[in-house]
Amino acid sequence: MLAPIHHILGLTSIVRERVLPISGNVTVRLQQKVSANDIVAETKWAREHVLLDIARLLNVSPHVAERLVTCKVNDQLQADAEIAKGKGLFAKSIKTPRAGHVVAVGGGQVLMAVGETKIELRAGIPGTIIQILPSKGVVIQTSGGLIQGVWGNGRIASGSLVNLADTPDAVLTPTRLDVSLRGSIILAGMIKDIETLEAATELSVRGLIVSSIYPSLLSKAREMNYPILVTDGFGSLPMNSAAYKLLSTNAKRDVTINAEVYDRYTGAKPEVIIPLPTSTDPLTPNETEEFMIGSQIRMRRPPFMGMIGSITTIKHGLTTLPSGLQAQSAEVKLENGETVIAPLVNLEVVG
Amino acid sequence: MHFSPNIRPSLETEDTDPAERELARMIINIRKRQIKGVDLLDLWSGGHMLPTAYATGRMVRFLSKIYGSQKGILSVDVGASATTIAAAFRNKSTLKVLPQFGLGENLVGLLNYTTLENILKWCSLDITSGVLLDYLHQKSLYPSSIAATKEDLAISQAIARQTLSLAMQSASKDFPRNIATIKPNLTPLFDPILASGSTLSSASKPGLSLLLLLDGLQPVGITTVILDQNNLLPLLGVAASQNNLLPVQVLESGAFLSVGSVVAPVVSAKYGTSILKAKLNYENGAEANVDLKFGTIEVLPLANGESGRLTIQVPRGVDVGFGVGRGGSIPVSGGALGVVFDGRGRPLDLPTDPVRRRELIKKWTWTLGGA
Known part of the structure; x- marks a missing residue:
């Protein structure tokens, strides 16, 4: 059975494709070094469309209206620009309600895209441009440690990592935050109150890496101007031991948080990257794995949610769980020595 | 364009x-x-x-033509990405895909349409709203994960009930006028009801799935409930365009699990009042009787593949589809549970006292063999 993978790796080659949602301009060149916040491509995107029914507005047939339309596809028009005019002494004039460009003309109707906004695509990770995808984006490569999370607030930043989580189940409170942390990325435990998020803003921290956050704080967390990456989930969950060990042993190093929102179609997850110098490119992590005896896994649902263990047996057929449901399951030896049975769909391979 | x-x-x-x-x-x-x-x-x-929902809608239309009943045909799919409700009433059909009521990635968005309290009212265990909120967020991260503990299962079933109820309310706005109903504000008459989706098909016992459907859809009158455990309906909808015999052959092959026939009278009465008497005559000549009291669920066994004749008598003010206060006799087919009598009234009114409510939910679950 194919297993979902959650990357927590001390040293790996990280290759990320960064692509615009629609065609645009790539602003970097091949082999260029970029930082996480550099813009690598940009484009314009209209969120709204306006359909102007010229035939109805001029009270003529669609066939007649087509001859009266003066604009054509791809015309860039200002607000109040004339796009059709009726016939006669007191001919009615049809003007554009807003600035925009013409998407389609036909059947006595004009479709306009309006309200254009600029989209800037950032690199997301520091590294080297190894491929240009014309009009779409780039492929970036770097080497270092990689820790994926489960939730991010959509922001990107780099800075020096400071460890404020003495243990994986530590709770970050405003009293732990002082001016010495200004400009740092903070490794914290759980966040349980809004005051902590606000204190971090006042302090101008560069980012927060937390094990869990209360769901009620998510809307506030999205508003913060620094990246917040959650490694394990929502509520009161300690940080999984693999992520905690890797992050805490890399304190004082420069790290990058790309707290992008999880995208199930592209598989993009929020992640922390610890750039490390290497003489040769390390191997890239596997993108597909199968559950096997010895696989290091993380539990994704209760009981034992967030705990790391290794598969000792994959059970044949279906196993009845304490809930009464039946599922293909495995015996897992947890880090605390306990052996438990868990359905495979509730596990993910860590590696 | x-x-x-x-x-x-x-x-x-x-x-x-x-x-x-x-x-x-x-x-x-x-x-x-x-x-x-x-x-x-x-x-x-x-x-x-084809998209799953479109193919399901096509199949429901096809079945409606085959059955040709006065009642409609209903298909509900409570999935991770959306809840889909397809209904067909002879020549008219509706298809509603409701991603806001998906039980996966969009689960947190459910709170835009309901409250934590309204979800918890369906829960058989004493769960706090904080635990439910954490569950909604955590489950949205891992839509394919399943409930491994009893507490998780109780929460997931409560969410599914509320989701199904909201989806049905939303879909029923598009149902055509002049369709068979007992009361205008209740669920129209459907036979059969086809149900699929991970929550329903992964339930450990058919009784759990049936109770979830009875609570969420609140069907009225007499209907048959069929579980599409392997999500075959949309596949048949696609295959039908290439081979119109294949869906019929698969439908008759036993690939779908018939849960049984459901009798749900429309009535409002005091708890414990007798609201329906029924006699089931088996093919072998044996018979079984039931005296249904308001607020309870009763089951008469009738195995899969068997059939029988059900004779129903109701007092004044009770309507089971034959008219108010009128009884009748109909053939019924068996299923995993047999013939299920839902005497909880329509619309279903749960006790406000949480302890009493949880006791009743446990009792109903136990009656349907889902405990």
Whole structure:
């Protein structure tokens, strides 16, 4: 059975494709070094469309209206620009309600895209441009440690990592935050109150890496101007031991948080990257794995949610769980020595 | 830009089929861009790939023509990405895809349409709203994960009930007028009801799935409930265009699990009042009786593949589909549970006292063999 993978790796080659949602301009060149916040491509995107029914507005047939339309596809028009005019002494004039460009003309109707906004695509990770995808984006490569999370607030930043989580189940409170942390990325435990998020803003921290956050704080967390990456989930969950060990042993190093929102179609997850110098490119992590005896896994649902263990047996057929449901399951030896049975769909391979 | 023929070629005629086909094709093209491998699958299928909901809707229309009953046919799919409700009433059909009521990635968005308290009212265990909120967020991270503990299962079933109830309310707004009903504000008369989706099909016992459907849909009158445990209905909807005999053969093969016949009288009475008497005559000459009290659920066994004749008598003020205060006799077919009598009234009114409510939910679950 194919297993979902959650990357927590001390040293790996990280290759990320960064692509615009629609065609645009790539602003970097091949082999260029970029930082996480550099813009690598940009484009314009209209969120709204306006359909102007010229035939109805001029009270003529669609066939007649087509001859009266003066604009054509791809015309860039200002607000109040004339796009059709009726016939006669007191001919009615049809003007554009807003600035925009013409998407389609036909059947006595004009479709306009309006309200254009600029989209800037950032690199997301520091590294080297190894491929240009014309009009779409780039492929970036770097080497270092990689820790994926489960939730991010959509922001990107780099800075020096400071460890404020003495243990994986530590709770970050405003009293732990002082001016010495200004400009740092903070490794914290759980966040349980809004005051902590606000204190971090006042302090101008560069980012927060937390094990869990209360769901009620998510809307506030999205508003913060620094990246917040959650490694394990929502509520009161300690940080999984693999992520905690890797992050805490890399304190004082420069790290990058790309707290992008999880995208199930592209598989993009929020992640922390610890750039490390290497003489040769390390191997890239596997993108597909199968559950096997010895696989290091993380539990994704209760009981034992967030705990790391290794598969000792994959059970044949279906196993009845304490809930009464039946599922293909495995015996897992947890880090605390306990052996438990868990359905495979509730596990993910860590590696 | 995509064009399809006019959906209202004249004031009296509405034909949305060509537009729906065009939309279905557009969805496949979008998925081809989003998900690697879809283009290959579409190629392998000779370009016959269809969205699940569209194919389900097509199959429900097909079944409606086969059954030709006065009642409608209902299909509900409570899935991770959306809840889909397809209904067909002879020549008219509706299809509603409700991504806001999906039990996966969009689960947290459910709170835009309901409250934590309204979800917890369906829960058989004493769960706090904080635990439920954490569950909603955590489950949205891992839509394919399943409930491994009793507490998780109770929460997931409560969410599914509320989701189904909201989805049905939303879908029923599009049902055509002049369809068979007992009361206008209640669920119309449907027979059969086909149900699928991970929450329903993964339930450990058919009784759990049935109680979830009875609570969420609140069917009225006499109906048959069928579980599509392997999610075959949309596949048959796609296959039907290539081979119109195949769906019929699969339907008759026993690939679907009949849970049984359900009798749900429309009545409002005091708890414990007798609201229905029924006699089930088996093919072997044996008979079984039930005296249904308000607020309870009763079951008469009738195995899968067997049939019997059910004779119903109701007092004044009770309607089971034969008219108010009128009884009748009908053939019924068996299923995993047999003939189930839901005497909890319509609309279902749960006790406000949480302890009493949880006791009743446990009792109903136990009666249907889901404990």
